[in-house]
Amino acid sequence: MTENELKAVLDPANYADGTVFDLAGPLADGEIALDEIVPARAPWSAVVRAGQVLTIVDVGGNQSGDCLLYNARDTAERYSVPDTIAGAGNLYVRAGTVLRSCLGNPLATVVANEIDRQDTIGGACGKESNSLRYGHHTTAEHGCRENFLAEASKYGMGARDIVSNLNWFMNVPVEADGTLGIVNGISGPGKRVAIRAETDILVLVSNCPQLNNPCNDFNPTPLRMIITGPA
């Protein structure tokens, strides 16, 4: 991104009326190893070394950051929603939740969280699933599945490597009879979550482009990704 492009990405005037941005800062002390802005609708990835902390900033508020984690040394070992849920005994991700792999191993731990709860059951949007959820007329729209596939391809991964994911700053309540769905967010500009890598992890993020539900207030905005700690 050029300086002018970055300026445009970070100008609230280029988003819905009333958009407020707060870039906040890292939730962990230490040397900043990486500090990047993920534009609205775009994918992102980075390796976070064991012991480093990744802070994700919800710059514009209620922007879902769909996220997958992989063991950086063997990507066949990847984030697992059910291993994380069963291991924690709780559906919601909060400070202290251990993010586990499909082999049950800790990939990362949530070390700080500024909203009540984070989601890991809502999965990712995509062209195909949009056709079920909203109708075939939405199939032309970009989705998180497309972002994940594009970013995964940089590491030699494909459709077999995309699994159910985390959704930072997305709100998916489950009612007593099992009814669930994505509802208005509980985040806001500058709210953050931070995870500490327990082993070297590859992090894939899709800055959710969905325009048919409130996972981003129908107003996709940027995310800020900050890695702190020695490389």
Added chain:
Amino acid sequence: MATRAGQHVTDTVGNARADARARAGQLADAMPYVPAASTPYPPPGVDTSKLTWAETVAGGNYGHKVVARGTRVRLEDVTGEACAHVLLYNALEPWERLNVADTVKIPWQAYLGAGHPLLSGDGRVLATIASDDSGAHDALCGTSSGCANRAKYGGSAPQGPSPSGRELFTLAAAKHGLGPRDLPPSVSFFKGVRVEPDGALAWGGGAGPGKAVELLAELPLIILIANVPHPVDPRPGYTCGPLRVHAWRSAPTAAGDRFWDATPEAHRAYLNSADYCAARGL
């Protein structure tokens, strides 16, 4: 079926062959019945000549089969102690496979029951839960990992007394050319979990012996089943009873069927599955 060396005469090839052949026709508690029509446990009301899969899967073991579109697969919890962890793949393009997030999100329902579509990540129904008299199932907790089983039971290996679901799925998948990257989160039948208001998981256990679930294949499917204790089963022991599987030729969900347009989301999923099959000449 363990025997002792002293019960066998195997000193020559001829004797060894005779000894091996003498075991034919025996029955084990858990085994496939081939041909399927020879099953000792035919499901009620089913024409046995239409059966294509009949098998009893022991607790701590696995089963797998490729089935045609329109196959109806009945899973029965014989003793009330089975827990059938299931993975489904489009048999023609196995990178299309069960997606648990879409399976709960798109129908707006976390708990599995009759009429629930089991969805792929490609916007299609892989199978419909066509009937269910148990109501105790789970799409949130997946199956057990080696890590969890070693901590809980002291072991997780397939050859040991407490195999993990993940390790059994690894074997079942390999028999269809699929590897560890092909093992997404699974669903399980016959042990229920519910979510408390604060997100805590509440164990519901099983619904008793003889309960059955029937899945209707809406695409040609690879079906993998690992019959192992549920990952949040609070009992300290490795408790898992036999699972009986029967499948027979039937018809996929179509216009006019009960579930075809039960919800707008499922309706479009059935349309997408039918569209795929029409294009492929299925």
